[in-house]
Amino acid sequence: MIEITYFMQRVIAGILFVLAAPLIGGLLEGIDRKISARMQGRKGPSILQPFYDVAKLVKKQLLAVNNLQLLLVTSYFLFMVFTGALFFSGCDILMCFFAMSTASMFLLLASTSTHSPYSTMGSHRELIQIMSYEPMVLLTAVGFYLASDSFKVYEIVQSDRPTILFAPGFFLGFVFILTIKFRKSPFDLSTSHHAHQEVVKGVTTEMVGLQYALTELAEWYENVFLLGVVGLFFVSSNPWSYLAAVIAIAVVYFIEILIDNVSARVKWQLMLKMAWGMTLITGGLNLFILDLIR
Amino acid sequence: MHADILLITGGINSQNEAVVKQIYSQMPDPKVVVAVGTCACTGGIFKECYNIKGGVDTTIPVDIYVPGCAARPESIIDGVVKAIALFQQKHEDYLAYKKAKKKGQQAEFGKTAQKEKVV
Numbered sequence: 427m428i429e430i431t432y433f434m435q436r437v438i439a440g441i442l443f444v445l446a447a448p449l450i451g452g453l454l455e456g457i458d459r460k461i462s463a464r465m466q467g468r469k470g471p472s473i474l475q476p477f478y479d480v481a482k483l484v485k486k487q488l489l490a491v492n493n494l495q496l497l498l499v500t501s502y503f504l505f506m507v508f509t510g511a512l513f514f515s516g517c518d519i520l521m522c523f524f525a526m527s528t529a530s531m532f533l534l535l536a537s538t539s540t541h542s543p544y545s546t547m548g549s550h551r552e553l554i555q556i557m558s559y560e561p562m563v564l565l566t567a568v569g570f571y572l573a574s575d576s577f578k579v580y581e582i583v584q585s586d587r588p589t590i591l592f593a594p595g596f597f598l599g600f601v602f603i604l605t606i607k608f609r610k611s612p613f614d615l616s617t618s619h620h621a622h623q624e625v626v627k628g629v630t631t632e633m634v635g636l637q638y639a640l641t642e643l644a645e646w647y648e649n650v651f652l653l654g655v656v657g658l659f660f661v662s663s664n665p666w667s668y669l670a671a672v673i674a675i676a677v678v679y680f681i682e683i684l685i686d687n688v689s690a691r692v693k694w695q696l697m698l699k700m701a702w703g704m705t706l707i708t709g710g711l712n713l714f715i716l717d718l719i720r
Numbered sequence: 721m722h723a724d725i726l727l728i729t730g731g732i733n734s735q736n737e738a739v740v741k742q743i744y745s746q747m748p749d750p751k752v753v754v755a756v757g758t759c760a761c762t763g764g765i766f767k768e769c770y771n772i773k774g775g776v777d778t779t780i781p782v783d784i785y786v787p788g789c790a791a792r793p794e795s796i797i798d799g800v801v802k803a804i805a806l807f808q809q810k811h812e813d814y815l816a817y818k819k820a821k822k823k824g825q826q827a828e829f830g831k832t833a834q835k836e837k838v839v
Contacts, residue, residue, distance in 0.1 A: 638722050
């Protein structure tokens with residue numbers, strides 16, 4: 427009986443994510459745009475502006491370069507929703523990261539299927555970005571395993587002490603690659619949220635109307651999932667730890683916005699070196715120490 | 721990348737004609753075109769040149785004309801404000817058009833340009 431109710435709880439958490447993540451993701455982007463504008467001395471749009479934008483995009487004419495692109499963009503969206511639903515229903519975190527990589531692959535394929543020079547260039551850069559952050563993403567899963575002896579999210583949240591106590595290095599490394607995942611300066615190589623970047627719009631160059639709305643929505647789902655992983659570092663069996671997780675998420679998100687506004691884009695060589703160096707120093711060192719004391 | 725309103729600031733010649741046409745066709749409906757400056761409106765002093773076709777409306781339908789050489793900032797702002805109002809109106813027209821199409825009725829959209837002038 428207890429087993430069944432617990433299973434139901436997990437299913438409900440997954441469904442709640444699917445319903446609430448676009449709202450939270452959209453609000454986060456609205457807040458991001460507002461804070462960024464204030465940092466640059468502008469007034470900035472309303473916090474609800476991302477929702478207006480997506481609503482407008484959905485209602486516009488459906489223009490796809492080819493049918494394949496439409497299928498791939500839809501797959502990107504569905505896999506991103508799937509990734510988050512897996513995570514919030516407490517499944518295997520390794521599985522979540524693999525599903526996320528699959529989703530990124532679909533975005534890449536959608537971008538290359540158009541044969542446009544700008545989106546091809548964007549996809550080359552997106553590949554390099556994936557290469558830069560993927561080692562740290564996998565190491566993060568290892569960090570969770572070493573700290574709580576399980577890859578399962580529902581077992582990690584029931585551990586006596588939060589993961590951050592054992593894996594501060596993994597946490598730092600993960601926050602570092604979040605800048606790449608959120609497409610923030612200085613690592614917004616493949617596509618950017620700012621209009622002034624040189625490669626027009628990178629991977630999303632050839633996406634308009636409904637397709638662009640889907641990529642935006644997928645990004646909101648992805649952001650909520652990634653911030654969920656940040657929160658997972660702080661969650662333990664103590665109910666107060668959830669408050670700590672929310673505060674940590676807010677702080678990390680603010681730091682990402684700050685970094686976005688005070689740094690200029692770097693070349694891909696430097697990004698790769700920095701990301702791998704950071705992975706080796708933070709993740710590697712933490713892994714080494716955990717291995718010694720265990 | 722996505723565009724709703726297209727601002728063009730120069731005349732049409734045989735080199736850029738295809739480019740302008742392509743950009744216009746890449747924008748999903750509903751869309752608004754604003755021609756900024758005398759060159760974009762009519763071809764201006766280059767009108768008689770052998771390679772110039774004329775204003776932007778020789779190639780794609782123009783909704784709002786902002787004259788002036790150079791166009792004053794105030795009139796450009798005025799043109800953009802008018803374009804936003806027109807975009808909202810076109811948006812509603814487009815939704816009505818899609819509804820009618822769904823019901824199988826005869827409907828037309830985007831066949832005529834607004835041809836409004838900012839003074």
